[in-house]
Amino acid sequence: xxxxxxxxxxxxxxxxxxxxxxxxxxxxxxxxxxxxxxxxxxxxxxxxxxxxxxxxxxxxxxxxxxxxxxxxxxxxxxxxxxxxxxxxxxxxxxxxxxxxxxxxxxxxxxxxxxxxxxxxxxxxxxxxxxxxxxxxxxxxxxxxxxxxxxxxxxxxxxxxxxxxxxxxxxxxxxxxxxxxxxxxxxxxxxxxxxxxxxxxxxxxxxxxxxxxxxxxxxxxxxxxxxxxxxxxxxxxxxxxxxxxxxxxxxxxxxxxxxxxxxxxxxxxxxxxxxxxxxxxxxxxxxxxxxxxxxxxxxxxxxxxxxxxxxxxxxxxxxxxxxxxxxxxxxxxxxxxxxxxxxxxxxxxxxxxxxxxxxxxxxxxxxxxxxxxxxxxxxxxxxxxxxxxxxxxxxxxxxxxxxxxx
Amino acid sequence: xxxxxxxxxxxxxxxxxxxxxxxxxxxxxxxxxxxxxxxxxxxxxxxxxxxxxxxxxxxxxxxxxxxxxxxxxxxxxxxxxxxxxxxxxxxxxxxxxxxxxxxxxxxxxxxxxxxxxxxxxxxxxxxxxxxxxxxxxxxxxxxxxxxxxxxxxxxxxxxxxxxxxxxxxxxxxxxxxxxxxxxxxxxxxxxxxxxxxxxxxxxxxxxxxxxxxxxxxxxxxxxxxxxxxxxxxxxxxxxxxxxxxx
Numbered sequence: 346x347x348x349x350x351x352x353x354x355x356x357x358x359x360x361x362x363x364x365x366x367x368x369x370x371x372x373x374x375x376x377x378x379x380x381x382x383x384x385x386x387x388x389x390x391x392x393x394x395x396x397x398x399x400x401x402x403x404x405x406x407x408x409x410x411x412x413x414x415x416x417x418x419x420x421x422x423x424x425x426x427x428x429x430x431x432x433x434x435x436x437x438x439x440x441x442x443x444x445x446x447x448x449x450x451x452x453x454x455x456x457x458x459x460x461x462x463x464x465x466x467x468x469x470x471x472x473x474x475x476x477x478x479x480x481x482x483x484x485x486x487x488x489x490x491x492x493x494x495x496x497x498x499x500x501x502x503x504x505x506x507x508x509x510x511x512x513x514x515x516x517x518x519x520x521x522x523x524x525x526x527x528x529x530x531x532x533x534x535x536x537x538x539x540x541x542x543x544x545x546x547x548x549x550x551x552x553x554x555x556x557x558x559x560x561x562x563x564x565x566x567x568x569x570x571x572x573x574x575x576x577x578x579x580x581x582x583x584x585x586x587x588x589x590x591x592x593x594x595x596x597x598x599x600x601x602x603x604x605x606x607x608x609x610x611x612x613x614x615x616x617x618x619x620x621x622x623x624x625x626x627x628x629x630x631x632x633x634x635x636x637x638x639x640x641x642x643x644x645x646x647x648x649x650x651x652x653x654x655x656x657x658x659x660x661x662x663x664x665x666x667x668x669x670x671x672x673x674x675x676x677x678x679x680x681x682x683x684x685x686x687x688x689x690x691x692x693x694x695x696x697x698x699x700x701x702x703x704x705x706x707x708x709x710x711x712x713x714x715x716x717x718x719x720x721x722x723x724x725x726x727x728x729x730x731x732x733x734x735x736x737x738x739x740x741x742x743x744x745x746x747x748x749x750x
Numbered sequence: 751x752x753x754x755x756x757x758x759x760x761x762x763x764x765x766x767x768x769x770x771x772x773x774x775x776x777x778x779x780x781x782x783x784x785x786x787x788x789x790x791x792x793x794x795x796x797x798x799x800x801x802x803x804x805x806x807x808x809x810x811x812x813x814x815x816x817x818x819x820x821x822x823x824x825x826x827x828x829x830x831x832x833x834x835x836x837x838x839x840x841x842x843x844x845x846x847x848x849x850x851x852x853x854x855x856x857x858x859x860x861x862x863x864x865x866x867x868x869x870x871x872x873x874x875x876x877x878x879x880x881x882x883x884x885x886x887x888x889x890x891x892x893x894x895x896x897x898x899x900x901x902x903x904x905x906x907x908x909x910x911x912x913x914x915x916x917x918x919x920x921x922x923x924x925x926x927x928x929x930x931x932x933x934x935x936x937x938x939x940x941x942x943x944x945x946x947x948x949x950x951x952x953x954x955x956x957x958x959x960x961x962x963x964x965x966x967x968x969x970x971x972x973x974x975x976x977x978x979x980x981x982x983x984x985x986x987x988x989x990x991x992x993x994x995x996x
Contacts, residue, residue: 663829665903745806
């Protein structure tokens with residue numbers, strides 16, 4: 346029997362038993378809808394991670410003072426281990442380095458403009474910040490070499506800080522703000538950068554010259570971190586290792602002694618984020634898989650019922666020329682067709698659910714062709730598995746017995 | 751065209767007991783014959799028909815259809831033979847209740863290589879006088895009409911031989927004659943018809959009558975003057991005619 350006739354016969358038979366077909370479909374619809382939403386949420390969180398990595402940059406690494414894990418950078422070890430000389434050494438000794446952006450950092454600093462106050466993070470930076478982070482001002486100027494040399498009291502605002510201190514139409518350039526008890530002149534306004542790989546607001550910052558920061562703000566002779574940007578080809582992990590070697594020898598760390606700094610590479614960020622999202626997703630996928638299995642069991646049951654009820658029809662089909670394999674294929678086709686239709690409805694329902702979830706929450710959700718394809722493949726597979734036994738039983742019907750009486 | 755040589759059929763009835771439904775049946779049916787197989791219920795006449803119609807396999811013996819040995823064929827080949835050479839008509843019509851007349855008639859064509867299924871089915875229904883009942887479901891048709899749908903289904907794939915198992919068993923007198931008249935008409939057009947019945951009255955419309963008792967053929971005679979069902983139909987009182995066509 347031709348395939349298209351098998352399918353059209355299956356469709357006709359499903360139409361003749363509407364209620365049963367509908368009941369068979371429900372389980373699959375729910376299962377596939379759940380799976381679609383889960384996969385979409387999983388892909389969404391993955392995309393969020395990737396977006397953050399993109400912000401971080403794929404050709405750069407970050408070095409923080411103090412050892413420990415990536416998730417808890419300062420891990421209890423002292424954070425006064427990184428110096429400006431270390432940064433120079435990295436720039437000169439490690440190959441393929443195209444830029445270094447050292448920074449000093451101080452958190453939760455009170456700032457004030459007229460009668461408005463805010464709490465923010467102060468970053469002491471050098472002019473290399475702009476090319477290394479690929480992050481420039483949108484208004485005014487960034488910190489210059491002259492500012493560095495003159496220990497000038499100038500600053501550049503992040504957009505979150507700007508919004509907290511100024512009216513949305515106000516031009517901040519030239520205004521004076523108070524950082525702690527020291528007045529700084531606003532030189533420029535940074536472009537918005539969004540969320541950092543760790544989830545922090547990268548726009549809630551004020552940038553001042555690193556020299557000014559070390560002498561006048563924090564009064565320290567060390568820096569808190571440096572971003573190193575690489576050119577050339579080759580693995581970023583390998584380049585990071587060279588940085589590690591240079592720093593360890595400069596810090597005179599013996600073999601076996603832990604690093605007194607922490608190195609963050611883009612791959613590491615992806616790894617950590619995926620680990621967190623992964624466990625959550627696996628759990629949800631298991632739940633949806635269980636609902637699909639339940640749907641499959643329902644289909645198998647109803648198909649068996651259908652075969653018993655339609656014994657006479659099966660016998661008749663055989664009498665007019667259907668072979669056992671024709672019958673087997675027909676019933677298998679009925680199961681697969683119903684699950685595929687259920688799969689399509691499930692995808693639509695899932696898409697609807699995704700739309701609703703997008704409205705209600707800020708959860709990132711992504712619909713991909715891969716997940717659509719996966720939904721269809723899964724539902725088809727459920728059909729084959731659930732329909733196999735009933736189809737086999739249908740093919741074993743003896744026409745003479747089925748037609749008797 | 752049908753040659754049965756020493757056909758036996760034994761059913762196992764559990765607990766070791768077995769029933770011999772057919773004992774060494776020898777039979778030959780030529781193209782264009784109209785044969786009635788008669789016998790009491792349990793005589794083995796239906797079993798014989800099922801075997802001749804390739805619906806059941808004999809326990810022993812040889813069956814040739816158009817010179818082809820069919821008793822050794824596999825499931826696939828038998829299905830093809832049933833599809834192309836044989837048409838079945840049953841006592842209880844065996845129509846799919848949820849499908850309309852057209853879809854019921856289409857059934858054999860689905861398993862054939864033929865295209866234009868709908869047109870052929872429509873023509874078959876027209877030939878049995880059901881032109882205006884094409885989209886009716888079996889439940890909306892009278893018994894006689896249902897059996898005519900079944901006959902249309904039996905002839906739609908142009909088989910050479912039609913097997914009818916008690917086709918009038920569930921019908922009133924008038925419908926019975928209508929159906930027999932239809933078989934006689936098909937026979938005149940060259941179809942071989944094998945009719946299984948226990949009613950002597952019906953058998954008299956066949957050209958040859960075979961009687962079977964306890965799984966053996968006890969008589970096989972030509973019927974020199976078969977009755978004409980069309981004439982019999984004319985003699986039925988009009989009262990009854992009106993009832994049937996209400």
